[in-house]
Amino acid sequence: GQQLNQSPQSMFIQEGEDVSMNCTSSSIFNTWLWYKQDPGEGPVLLIALYKAGELTSNGRLTAQFGITRKDSFLNISASIPSDVGIYFCAGRIGQGAQKLVFGQGTRLTINP
Amino acid sequence: EAGVVQSPRYKIIEKKQPVAFWCNPISGHNTLYWYRQNLGQGPELLIRYENEEAVDDSQLPKDRFSAERLKGVDSTLKIQPAELGDSAVYLCASSLGQLFDTDTQYFGPGTRLTVL
Numbered sequence: 001g002q003q004l005n006q007s008p009q010s011m012f013i014q015e016g017e018d019v020s021m022n023c024t025s026s027s028i029f030n031t032w033l034w035y036k037q038d039p040g041e042g043p044v045l046l047i048a049l050y051k052a053g054e055l056t057s058n059g060r061l062t063a064q065f066g067i068t069r070k071d072s073f074l075n076i077s078a079s080i081p082s083d084v085g086i087y088f089c090a091g092r093i094g095q096g097a098q099k100l101v102f103g104q105g106t107r108l109t110i111n112p
Numbered sequence: 113e114a115g116v117v118q119s120p121r122y123k124i125i126e127k128k129q130p131v132a133f134w135c136n137p138i139s140g141h142n143t144l145y146w147y148r149q150n151l152g153q154g155p156e157l158l159i160r161y162e163n164e165e166a167v168d169d170s171q172l173p174k175d176r177f178s179a180e181r182l183k184g185v186d187s188t189l190k191i192q193p194a195e196l197g198d199s200a201v202y203l204c205a206s207s208l209g210q211l212f213d214t215d216t217q218y219f220g221p222g223t224r225l226t227v228l
Contacts, residue, residue: 045218
């Protein structure tokens with residue numbers, strides 16, 4: 001089945017630093033999504049990417065849909081304490097919301 | 113607007129016991145999903161409903177898991193009997209269900225199941 005390889009698995013950074021994480025797959029996806037999950041909560045959508053090569057920003061977050069449609073990255077600039085959490089990439093198979101395949105997650109820890 | 117509601121939030125049971133989880137999706141959302149999230153992993157789809165119909169249950173272990181979505185609104189996921197390996201967070205999500213790439217899944221807080 002489809003698998004997404006997300007890296008790094010964890011990051012320990014200082015407040016104010018920039019963060020970069022990525023996701024790769026052997027399969028082609030027509031949509032890439034980035035979610036954040038806080039402890040005890042469900043994932044919350046941060047950014048959605050719908051076209052190969054697309055670069056999208058949401059505040060301090062920037063994500064890109066790879067040209068090959070097999071990868072995506074997420075950058076967070078000037079990290080703040082509330083950025084702590086687990087970030088998941090997800091690829092969508094088929095049209096609409098038919099099926100999401102999630103990566104293993106990147107756990108972000110910020111030292112104040 | 114209320115989000116996806118799940119209950120209970122936590123459940124601890126002994127193996128071989130039955131357990132049920134309940135989900136109330138966002139009002140007006142036709143599509144409902146149940147995911148399982150193992151520790152340190154991303155969510156994995158168990159079953160997807162379009163209104164009352166289960167349109168994708170290929171990942172649901174049907175020997176012990178069952179689900180229903182009567183009247184196309186609330187849904188219940190059941191495990192009987194539970195096994196140690198079923199310990200996980202069970203997430204419910206809903207979406208409008210439009211066949212467009214911009215349709216967004218909204219997740220509930222999940223039910224954390226511990227099987228002893």
